[in-house]
Amino acid sequence: MSTATLVTFIVYLAAMLAIGLWFYRMTSNLSDYILGGRSLGPGVAALSAGASDMSGWLLLGLPGAAYAAGLNSIWICIGLSLGAYLNWQFVAKRLRTYTEVAKNSLTIPDYLENRFRDDSKLIRIISAFVILLFFTFYTSSGMVAGGKLFENSFGLDYTAALWIGAIVIISYTFLGGFLAVSWTDFFQGLLMFAALLIVPIAAIVELGGFGVVVEKVASVNPEALDVFAGMTAMGIISSMAWGLGYFGQPHIITRFMALKSKKDVPTARLIGMVWMIFGLLGAVFTGFAGIAYFADKPLADAETVFMDFTQVLFQPWVAGILLAAILSAIMSTIDSQLLVSSSAIAEDFYKAIFRKNASEKELVWVGRISVVVIALIAIVLASNPDSSVLDLVSYAWGGFGAAFGPVIILSLFWKRMNRWGALAGLVSGSATVVIWKQLEGGLYDLYEIVPGFIVCTLAIIIFSLLTEAPSEEIQEEFEKAKA
Template identity: 55%
Template sequence: MTANTPTLITFVVYIALMIFIGLAAYRSTNNLSDYILGGRSLGSFVTALSAGASDMSGWLLMGLPGAIYLSGVSESWIAIGLIAGAWLNWLFVAGRLRVHTEHNGNALTLPDYFSSRFEDNSRVLRLLSAVIILVFFTIYCASGIVAGARLFESTFGLSYETALWAGAAATIAYTLIGGFLAVSWTDTVQASLMIFALILTPVLVLVSTGGFDQTVAVIEAQNVEYLDMFKGASFVGVISLMAWGLGYFGQPHILARFMAIDSVKSIPAARRIGMAWMILCLAGAVAVGFFGIAYFQAHPEQVGPVSENPERIFIELTKWLFNPWVTGVLLSAILAAVMSTLSCQLLVCSSALTEDFYKAFLRPHAGERELVWFGRVMVLVVALVAILMATNPDNRVLGLVSYAWAGFGAAFGPVVLISVLWKGMTRNGALAGMLVGAVTVIVWKQNGWLGLYEIIPGFIFASIAILLFSKLGKAPSSTMLQRFDAADKEYQAAHRL
């Protein structure tokens, strides 16, 4: 064991708290709607923090600070793009998706919504979207398990194999037991822990380096390009980083939070809370990496682990700057970031298998209790597959996260966005958009044309395909138009209040 006793105790207490929340949520889970969407009962605060925590994985406390430490503020374009994308998602999609899913058969999952919204009796849309979710999210889950294993490995000196199971076990337990409510309630705790860590750490770094002006002067003296937003950045490079924000429109685990809020009237408050949390967290992560440059310049004897792996900068700063008990709490924030994203991804996979395969194709008349327990078993199955994928720490799973983000963003983003804004969209348009978006991402990624992030052409071509095939094919039915108008009327009425 390399970790001291206080750090170990705080980790154990934190994990025990998450499992206790899972058991509490178990008592409130009575049917499939409760397990998948929490009975659409989330308030503004829980929705906002749950959406934020499920979005920001270990990348927030490890990847982003590490990139800023290496290259300076020019790496922060991705944070700007994410903030813009998240705000637009809250503004245009959140409220509309909440009412449209309810008006379309009280849809519990995205494939369920697509199938009902476009009256797809062939169920091709449901099948295709469920397959996309399972493929990309299993990769996502594997990457989260690898990140958790790396944290346990470096903090406690465990072997990679032991750390793999230790990191995954707690998340699997509370997700399996409590479902969506457990995931959302734990996300709220985890989001609070993350923002606490990302505000406190850069403040302590500044105190130790002599204040803001002196810290910036040290960084500038070391390399003036660290302060240049455009250092080594081409137009295509900046656009590609900012285009990460486009991915928000198609991320099932984030969209599920919008579907689960108690009322469309709660969306504006949730948006304000969620965006404030996100801006503070991203600014804190950038500050950790940026101010860390000055800290390790002043303490070269401590820089070894960070030079070896820049993503360890947050871990090393907390170890050197804080009391061991506080360090344990702050390192738990990294575990919180990993667990919050992994848990909701496991649940979305379970939901797709339960609602969109088992219930839709195998057991259409299955009872609620049977479906909930099947969902729990599927959490375990998906988790075990992800753990098997993660057993080789040198595989390319982590590198595929941006690929999966682009895949969801291009395959689902335009379909979701246009489906809640335009009543003229049809099943053929949705199918064409989904296929064109996914295929474009795959082909563009393989060829790397123009050095452009594949989500940009994928999103553009998918949108064109939706408009083209919706106009060329059979017009929407009268019932489709009626449901759209009813949902839109409800949204506009709530929006005016």
């Protein structure tokens, strides 16, 4: 690792911390810390949603999957693109409106409690618990990715690498809250986008053009050219089903809630989808080109293919910037997850149950302390250097998609849904994912989000219809939000 690369990397980290310090001055209450005062423009909302969505998975997991198996990884990309588009198209505008109408709800548990007038606090507590459970795994996946980056790039011990990455992310999330997270995500999203265009193009040019790459890949592994290679019907369904996860990811849909206006949704959707489609294709073709480039000396860890390209193809200063893009992908997701988790503790546990009269300053500090505690637990889970980024992400993604996806969609579009339906959906969806994940063979090889999503949807409908209809007040509020 050259001095130039190291200097570039350090400058990048310092810039992220500076953003955290800047927004520390602008964070005076819990609304600022959790939702940035609903002040995001469409560009920041779109890129911060995309960057926090994709994580290290986009620059490590997906290129690694394409390097290991070839173009059959395209099915995940198709599923994700469809899911993201439908989420922006149908959920974004309605959720932005409804969360404001429902007592200016700041978090997803807060919205669900207000939406269904749940005085028992059960919806808030269960949904906050689900957030903490799955985000701890999700955050640990980012910690693993960060550890691999520092270990591969700087030759550090994995454990030391893990702590260095964690300290930087914790610092600016701790300081600046939602606005720091959103603006760092915006710049990180731009950097990720550039890197995912530059690296595969440079690799293909270096190899002599796309035709040469295809020929070389065919000679190394002919099946890598076939999008159906090794794919069963269940495998394709499981890959496409990643798109179902979008409707229930708290760190993504909070960006919808934070938009200045619902009128910004179409612009944000266009920006977000262009960013996403080109980013996914860049990641796949990075891994695909890697099959040809590293044919004579196969990589020990497929998930380092993007990192290896940055070091063999580029000058040290450029390599430093591209490595910073990987860290951007990792940081942009972890910071959002830490913030949503700390919000759940401050707003949905501490304030709702223990300190109803807590001051705004007190709640902000509870949120900040929670960031540190959750991060430490995630570091412990990430302590195994052999952990797969993709496996950890898929479990957490499936958990959120199955537990919250149907609940959010039906709460926005079905007036007859009530609190019992919401509770049944949250419990059954998350439980199905946890149980299904432990089973193996045959039908159980289906991605756990599919049965979880189906069970959650059925539970909501059945329990809502078997119990009393929502009150007139709730139904009037539904119509107000709809209008």
